[in-house]
Amino acid sequence: MSVAAETHPILPPQQSLGDVTDQIALIPLRFPTRRRWLIALACSSLLLLLFVVSVTVLFTRGVGVWGLNIPINWAFAIHNYVWWLGIGHAGTLISALLLLMGREWRNSLNRFAETMTLFAVVCAGIYPIIHLGRPWFVYWMFPYPATMKVWPQFRSPLEWDIWAVLTYLTVSVVFWYIGLVPDLAAARDRARKRGWQVFFGILCLGWRGSAVHWMRWRQTYLLIAALAVPLVVSVHSEVSLLFASGTIPGWHSTIFPPYFVLGAAFSGFAVVAMIAIAIRALFQLENLVTDDHLDVLGKVLLACGLMTAYGYIFEIFDALYSGDPHDLQTLTDRLAGVYWWSYWGAIVFNFLFLQLLWWRPARRTPWVLFLISLSVAIGMWLERYMILVTSLYRDFLVSSWGLYQASFWDWSTYFGTLGLFLVPFLLVIRLFPVISIFETKEVLHEEQERANG
């Protein structure tokens, strides 16, 4: 991967720095694909409307409208929470981890990957809140001097969760914005209409590209990146502790934190690949998000998938090695229980189609990579469902066994969150440079220099 990136340029060298600037900065200013964008926005708005309706029904009638029950009291809410949060993590990993590692191909992808992170985290964060039953008491999670003189329980993973997610959201916003400021200045300088000039002029904070500013900016950017990488690992490890801290068979395992983090990266890279393909087609950005980028994304996806598969193998090994009858029972429940389809569905959607990515033309064909990525997103969704439901529906006591089925409002809330993700995402790609202008130019210049000797 690195050898390839160093020997042949990832961006076509015949384009100039000015071309790249105009191409990206003019997307928000003279929006080219109005029609297709409006259709996408209209469909997403319908989904968002569905979300509003579902939440209204939920708030007026209570969590009973969902299919959750005892023993499966954590159903779709936490399942989709984990799924959304996992998707978000890939944006940070692409942006921060690859920045620290000096992987230049990340510069064409980081902006929309980070944007994806922001709204995926919002979708994730909304779930525990609407799951509360009495969501207006969400502020009880914060340590404030209450008249009852009680405080939150800081030794509980549920309390850790709110700190982890809020920190993650804040740091993601800061990282995204700090990285965006120089591009906002570039858009300000390209803008001809007064409204856009004021809009970008204010948001870019008066950035002027001074050498001393760049020096401090770079230090800050690298510093936040260096903090963001362990943050991702900590947040999803913490999410896995929501499960692993309990004693439920199939959850109470030390493999959970790395297993969850890798699965998160896996699903997230899949969604990044889907977004990259969609944005590249929508705005004709084939010269900036090249086939080489898709190739690398395919390889990363394959690598993450294989590491996730390793987690599956070790989960089985863990149960067999422990010899614990309850763990063994959960294992057979997963493989051949009522919810067998979620286990085998996860295997097929996650790992079977994925094997096509060993083949170079599959990685470089947008629609093939898109379909494989979609399959991974579905597979990881099934995996989260499987981990949750197959463990809960039959635990230690036969008296506490029970089945779960998602209700209409479970599904409508979930599809609604797709709108909650897509609407702000579409607005951001409408209003802001969708690819990092200055980082792309940095790579382009470096590659041109290298080509010229």
Place this chain on the structure above:
Amino acid sequence: MAEREDLYGLLAEFDSPETLVEAARRARAEGYSEIDAFTPFPVEELNEVLHLQDSRVRVLGLAGGIFGFAVALAMQSYTNFSYPIEVGGRPLYALSAFAVVAFELTVLFGALVPAIGMLALNGLPRLNYPVLAASRFHLASKDRFFLCIKAADARFDARATERFLKALAPCSVELVGA
């Protein structure tokens, strides 16, 4: 010549980072010290040529991290002290259980403080700045690289400095008002 108050400086435009760095080096050699450069993307060599050294942002990051860590431990210890919930004889002051929130707040403040500090040290946000009024300065965010010798420099002389800059083969030289 004495400093002129109505002038910000002279702005010379170059078409590549390499020519800009070379020009900056020549300007330093000529004895100018109040020099700034404006580029569309970070140019590492400028830090060395212009003697830019400032690690306050990093110090702020460290300070923010330590502050967040301390706040998190203090907060969690105090809440357990103020309202002890004893569960199965487990320790109230459980550092392993406090570790997650302590880590999160370390990261939160470790990122927020340098981000805000970076903007403050850079004097941003700022709605206007003299160089932004220069006629070709909009190219500094596109594909041109600008060198500015400020009027505040002791050696600054509108004519002599302009002659010096023109000898560096720039694309343009412009006088910027304050």
